[in-house]
Amino acid sequence: MRRILTAALALSFVAGPASAEIRYLAYDASDRITQALTRGVTLEANRGLFGAISVRRIISTSNRGSAEVRRGGPEAVRRALPEGAAESAIYTISPEGDGRGLTRALCPGADEAWLVSGRVRLARPLTLQAVGRWADGTYRHCVTLSYTWRGEWASLPAPAAGDDAPVGR
Template sequence: MTRTLAVFLAALLTATPAVAETRLWAYDAADRVTQALTRGVTLRVQRGLFGAVRVETLFSTSARGSAEMRRGGPDGVRRALPAGSTETAVYSIVAQGDGRGLSRALCPGSDEAWLVLGRVRQGRPVVMQAVGRWADGTFRHCVQLSYSYRGEWAGPPNGLGAPEEPSLSER
């Protein structure tokens, strides 16, 4: 029985990379505040063996920009969320490339910024809470971004991993 279990676990672990997949899910801004800041985003997500989703990259719809995201952050990020927030997955915005600009746009004046997301599922809306840390070490909630699901990209059409989205006039 132990040998059978070991063989099953080995097969399961070797099958995991084949089952895990990268997806590109596009979202439109669902309210005026979100539209003023981003208009819409595309998320590159990694879907694991049991359906768990991890966000890897956020691409801007209205501008050619992207920010890498890494799961995790300090506890102070969750404590800064407004009362009643249900989002729990903390992602740090990597400060390289366009990430620094995204952090500054979402939390002007902060030294660092994080996005706290609810459960990301295909076909469902998503809410993101932006939280920043200021020079004095204080965490503050910056803005809530609300998005409605628009669709899924079949793959990165430009070969660079970033989706090429139509301009707003072409939609």
């Protein structure tokens, strides 16, 4: 039994990265605040061998922009969350590309921003907490974004007609 378990673990370490697949998970804004800021998002994510999902990029549903995110961030981000927030996975928003614009939209005036999510699961709602760090070094909660599940794609979906409309419309 021990040999079987050892072989299975070794296989998972070798097969894990090779079997990870990129998926696109789409969500619609479920409240007015979220709709005003993002309308909806598609997450480019890795789905590992055992089904764990790790976010790589956040894409505007209207395909107006995307921002790279990477797992991790300072513990001060969690301490800035509102009381009762259950989310704990910190994602750093990359300042390159559209990341700076996303930071400004979610946390106006912040120098940096992070998204904090709970466990990303298929066919389940998603809540993201945005936290920013200001020039004086303080971390503040910016906004709670609430989404409902829309669907999963093997590749990035083409924008629908009318998706060029301004956000908040």
